[in-house]
Amino acid sequence: MVEQRKPIPVAEAVKKVIGQAQLLGTEMVSLDQSYNRILTEPIIAKHPVPPFDRSPYDGFAIISKYSIGASGDNRIKFTVIDHIGAGSVSEKLLSGNEAIRIMTGAPLPKNADAIVMFEQTVESKDSFTIRKPFTPLENVSQKGEDIKQSETVIERGNLIHPGTVALLATFGYAQVCVSKQPIVGILSTGTELLDVADKLVPGKIRNSNGPMIAAQLARMGILCKTYGLSADKLDKSFEIVKKAAEETDCLITTGGVSVGDFDFLPAIYERLGAQILFNKVAMRPGSVTTVAVADNKYLFGLSGNPSACFTGFELFVRPALLKMMGAEKLYLPHTTAILGEDFTKANPFTRFIRAVYDGHTIKPAGFNKSNAVASIAKGNALIVLPDGTRGFKSGDTVDVLLLGVEEGSALWKIE
């Protein structure tokens, strides 16, 4: 008799998975190695930004009150007494209608309080005239206008992206405290599997799941240990899984999780004494996705079917690894979009359809069965259709999860 499995809703499955995450420690990395890592402490402003009042334009620094009364009919003249570029400080004090020629980024001279852009002047040798009055602080980039001293600019748990790198550099973080990364193993199970470089022979296919998952991890900045291929032999597979689980924080297997005669992952989990969090999710593809925990380590039993495998990674593995790294934004960013074509197939389970999203409209990325490969390659998003009996029409608004976005969302929006 085939085993009857009880499907649980996707949201519940996600919750169960992230509930098991064991926090990894922290480590220091150099700033140039910090991209894509998770900050373990907030970035607090060590000084104001900018650190001094400065000129945002190429022009002249003046004392604004000496420009009062300037107009087209009454041009006021200023005499230039010094000349500075960014990186230099003028030691001169202005008096009356004196000005300092100043370039963008240079600090405002001591008693100047306004900047006149070159375009606002008529220049002669060592002097210029203006035709409008300037107010105090006009055209001045003020100290702290971007960031106040001691302000928490970025909270801990955020991903370090190029903007974060710029901020860290601004405050002089040559070393950055980030969370350690999980050691993740990948094992592709299936007697039918060949290596990428192998020639096709009858009944066999090349392993596409292993390299795909390695790339999904790489997209998160995580390296992996590859355990290669394992034929569907219970004892042998058990030994490899046991060893791989010992050597990693998280082992991702693909294939062998369903109810087939050669689907041995359920038996392997049992032999390991692993706690099964679930072995059926009310979703398509990936309904047979199984997640277990043994010795505080994750065992992700992703389906062998490529689209199911891909989806299982994005929905479950990704947030779990991010949670282990102390990240706050665990989930694929959610949006809604207009369905660009009919999708009439009814859904007994929540359906995740690999799709092409152009920022407004979204369309399924072609052949969309669980065993499809092309749609994974073509898609940049997942359409999420709720369970129910009706199909969906072109023009309907649908839920969308975005793929490949650097930083995730703190909220899970799918039931």
Ligand SMILES: Nc1nc2c(c(=O)[nH]1)N[C@H]1C(S)=C(S)[C@@H](COP(=O)(O)OP(=O)(O)OC[C@H]3O[C@@H](n4cnc5c(N)ncnc54)[C@H](O)[C@@H]3O)O[C@H]1N2
């Ligand atoms: N009687 C039932 N049969 C099946 C059920 C079920 O509920 N009752 N579930 C179906 C669903 S849904 C899926 S999905 C698959 C899941 O199967 P497994 O996770 O056990 O995976 P395999 O049987 O090992 O392989 C499935 C399919 O994927 C191909 N595959 C496997 N590994 C790779 C790889 N590394 N690269 C590329 N392709 C791979 C494999 O050759 C099979 O074609 O079970 C259904 N059956």
Ligand code: MOO
């Ligand atoms: O797990 Mo299967 O992918 O639902 O089709």
Ligand SMILES: [Mg+2]
């Ligand atoms: Mg199977």
